[in-house]
Amino acid sequence: MLSGAVAGAVFASPPPGSVLAAILTLWKGGASGVLLIVKNYTGDRLNFGIAVEQARTQGVHVDMVIVADDCAFAQPSKAGRRGLCGTVFIHKIAGALAEKGCPLDEIVARMNEATKNIGTLGVSLSPCSVPGCLPSFQLPPGEMELGLGIHGEPGIKRSKVASADEVVKTIISHMTDSSNKSHLSLKSGDKVVLCVNNLGALSCLEIAVVSKVERGVLVVRVMSGSFMTSLEMGGMSLSLMKVDEEMLRLFDAKTTAPAWPNLSTASVSGRNMFMKPEEKPAAASDNYNEGSLSSVIRLVLESVCKILLEHQEELNALDRAAGDGDCGSTHALVANAIQEWLHTSRIPGNFGQLLAELALLVQQSMGGSSGALYCLFLSAAAPHLKQNCDGAAWAKALHAGTEAMKRSVTQVLAEHFQSELFSFILECNCKLNDVYKKADLGAEATRNLTARAGRASYVASEHLTQPDPGAIAVAAILKAILNALKA
Numbered sequence: 001m002l003s004g005a006v007a008g009a010v011f012a013s014p015p016p017g018s019v020l021a022a023i024l025t026l027w028k029g030g031a032s033g034v035l036l037i038v039k040n041y042t043g044d045r046l047n048f049g050i051a052v053e054q055a056r057t058q059g060v061h062v063d064m065v066i067v068a069d070d071c072a073f074a075q076p077s078k079a080g081r082r083g084l085c086g087t088v089f090i091h092k093i094a095g096a097l098a099e100k101g102c103p104l105d106e107i108v109a110r111m112n113e114a115t116k117n118i119g120t121l122g123v124s125l126s127p128c129s130v131p132g133c134l135p136s137f138q139l140p141p142g143e144m145e146l147g148l149g150i151h152g153e154p155g156i157k158r159s160k161v162a163s164a165d166e167v168v169k170t171i172i173s174h175m176t177d178s179s180n181k182s183h184l185s186l187k188s189g190d191k192v193v194l195c196v197n198n199l200g201a202l203s204c205l206e207i208a209v210v211s212k213v214e215r216g217v218l219v220v221r222v223m224s225g226s227f228m229t230s231l232e233m234g235g236m237s238l239s240l241m242k243v244d245e246e247m248l249r250l251f252d253a254k255t256t257a258p259a260w261p262n263l264s265t266a267s268v269s270g271r272n273m274f275m276k277p278e279e280k281p282a283a284a285s286d287n288y289n290e291g292s293l294s295s296v297i298r299l300v301l302e303s304v305c306k307i308l309l310e311h312q313e314e315l316n317a318l319d320r321a322a323g324d325g326d327c328g329s330t331h332a333l334v335a336n337a338i339q340e341w342l343h344t345s346r347i348p349g350n351f352g353q354l355l356a357e358l359a360l361l362v363q364q365s366m367g368g369s370s371g372a373l374y375c376l377f378l379s380a381a382a383p384h385l386k387q388n389c390d391g392a393a394w395a396k397a398l399h400a401g402t403e404a405m406k407r408s409v410t411q412v413l414a415e416h417f418q419s420e421l422f423s424f425i426l427e428c429n430c431k432l433n434d435v436y437k438k439a440d441l442g443a444e445a446t447r448n449l450t451a452r453a454g455r456a457s458y459v460a461s462e463h464l465t466q467p468d469p470g471a472i473a474v475a476a477i478l479k480a481i482l483n484a485l486k487a
Contacts, residue, residue, distance in 0.1 A: 001095035001257040003031070010130050010231075011151040013043035019051035023062055033061040033104030037090055037111075039083025040068035041151075063104055065090065065111045069118040069239065071175040071182050072147030072156050081182050082149050085197040085228040086118035086239040089251070092260070096253035117242035119184030121147060121171045124199060124235025125161065128152045146170065150199070150230045164209045171238050172217075184240060192217055193241045193251055196224040201234040210236055220248060220267045291349015296485070298347055303484035305335040305342075307476050318469035327469040330368040337365035352386030355379075355397075370470050373405050380404035436478040443471035 004022045008014035023034050034055070038048045048064060055062045069086030090111055097107045124145050127135040129152075136152030139145055144167070148155035162170070176186050186192070196211045211224040220243065228237075243251065252265055308331045315328030341361055348354050359378035362371055381397035446468035 001091050001255050001260065002037075008047075013041065013047045016047050016050040016054065019048050020054050023051060023055045023060060024058070027055070027060045027062075033063070035094060035098070035104060035107060035111075036062070036064040037087065037094060038064055038066055039087050040066050040070075040080055041082065042079055044083075061104060063108045065094070065108055065115070067115050067118070069115065069120045070147075070149070071119040071121045071180065071184055073182050074180045076182050084120040084122065084150055084239070085195055085237050086115075086120045086241065088195065088197075088227045089118055089193065089239065089241045090114060092253075092255070093247065093250045095255065095257075096250040099253065114241070114247070117184070118239065119175045119182075120237055120239040121175050122149075122155070122197075122199060122235055122237030123167055123171060124148055124155075124233050126201065126232075126234035127154075128200065128231040128233040130231070145235075146174070148233075148235070150228060152230060152233070164206075164212075168210060168238070175238070175240065184242075186217060186240075186242070190218060191220045191243050191248070193221040193243055193248075194219050194223070195227060195237075195239040195241075196222065197228055197237045197239060198226040199233040199235040199237060200226070200229040201232045202236055207236060210238075218267070221251065221263055221265075223261050223263055225261060290346050294347040294349050297349075297354060298342060299487070300481050300484040301338055301342060301347075303480040303487075304477050305339050307480040308332060308335040308473065311473070311476050315469045315473055318466050318472060321466050326368065327370065327473065330366060330370050331473050334362055334366040334371065334374070337361050350386060351389045352382045352384070355382035355385060370473070372408075373470075376404045376408055377401035433482060436475065436482050439471075439475045439478050443467050443475040446471045 003026055006014045006019050006022045008018070019036070023036075026034050036048050036052060038044050045066065052062050052064050067083040067087040067090050068081035070082035070084050073081070093114055094107055094111050097110065102110075125139070127137045127139055127145075129135045137145075137154040139158070142161055143158050144161050145155040146157045146159065159170075174180065175184050177183050178185070196207055198207050207224055211222060217240075241247075241251075252263075312328035312332045315331060316325050317328075319325045319327035338358070338361055341357075345357075348357060355378045359375050359382065362375045362378065365371075366374065378401065380403070381401035384397035384400055385393055387393075444467055447466065449468070
């Protein structure tokens with residue numbers, strides 16, 4: 001790919017002296033010719049152009065290709081279309097031709113043709129700031145900017161933030177709109193290479209979501225990542241390059257450039273990226289008969305789901321102080337799964353069958369450490385309630401559940417609290433009101449516990465001043481059960 005790069009100040013073209021120094025370094029190093037690949041901005045064209053003329057007076061075989069791939073403006077100014085991330089395509093193709101030993105004149109001619117088949121359009125959720133300066137423009141929360149440049153300049157249009165699918169549709173429609181004088185002409189059957197470019201501050205997850213969106217053109221290659229950034233701008237651009245088989249071979253040519261991605265050479269369009277899941281067997285609950293307590297169980301489960309969803313942000317806030325901030329969201333996942341199950345399934349009247357069914361729901365939907373612990377607890381408790389459901393059976397079930405958790409994850413729970421709770425349950429013959437009070441006190445007492453497992457164990461103890469969110473969730477579940485039964 002490139003043999004050199006010339007940098008100016010932030011967002012400014014380099015002076016001609018720097019450009020000339022780079023040209024002469026390559027020429028004296030034995031290059032048979034030097035090609036400058038320049039994005040179409042006035043300062044760049046002037047400064048690189050001056051350096052080209054100065055180098056020619058010294059006998060250097062040098063030329064310049066201007067890349068202008070911006071599709072934003074329906075009526076471009078006299079300065080023409082801006083050079084954006086599509087320039088990276090030219091770096092790759094020109095580098096491959098040079099590696100083949102093609103003469104400079106041929107490379108220039110082919111690159112001037114290639115630039116006509118490239119289009120780029122960007123969108124951003126935030127501006128960027130030159131270090132030490134204010135943001136380049138103001139963008140209110142909930143709005144996005146379409147058609148902005150790579151130097152912090154604002155775009156051509158603002159709109160409300162939309163989904164990835166809608167944003168990609170908007171970008172492609174604008175890029176290919178024939179009434180737009182800077183559009184990229186695409187017709188059915190055209191093969192394109194796609195670059196999903198992170199403008200600086202998007203996460204890999206967000207870029208991957210954009211890359212996945214269906215596009216309706218024949219995409220033969222996809223590159224996704226940070227290729228031409230704009231400092232910390234929270235946005236992305238899409239670049240398309242129409243290719244034939246020869247251009248595709250040049251694009252696929254191996255390079256030692258360390259930042260170039262190791263791309264798959266398989267066409268993306270038409271590939272089935274998902275396997276259809278096997279048909280689910282009939283739910284076990286379909287074979288259950290509802291019992292006399294099924295209506296009560298439904299009310300209890302609805303109450304539990306409601307309270308978990310109401311406490312979602314509170315649990316997340318507690319978890320942010322000690323972990324990754326997802327405790328509430330994880331509990332919400334299983335709450336939503338149980339709500340869906342309540343709408344589609346019969347509720348078993350047998351408590352052992354009920355706990356086994358809930359364990360399966362947790363296993364399939366919850367995830368995280370909490371999900372694993374709940375699944376262990378419910379699975380171990382279920383067998384003790386298949387024959388009886390009196391206080392002694394419930395005590396045995398709870399004991400079996402806590403023992404299963406202790407065996408699997410040492411010290412995840414406070415063992416002294418477990419043993420105290422078990423003894424207390426036996427003493428009060430499983431009076432739920434007393435159990436809830438004990439759980440509430442135990443959850444509050446976790447403020448003073450030292451975490452020995454989980455993400456909280458990596459956090460300095462002086463930062464752990466809040467109660468454990470998982471314990472708060474358990475207390476909330478018991479409270480929901482108690483309130484439902486009182487009702």
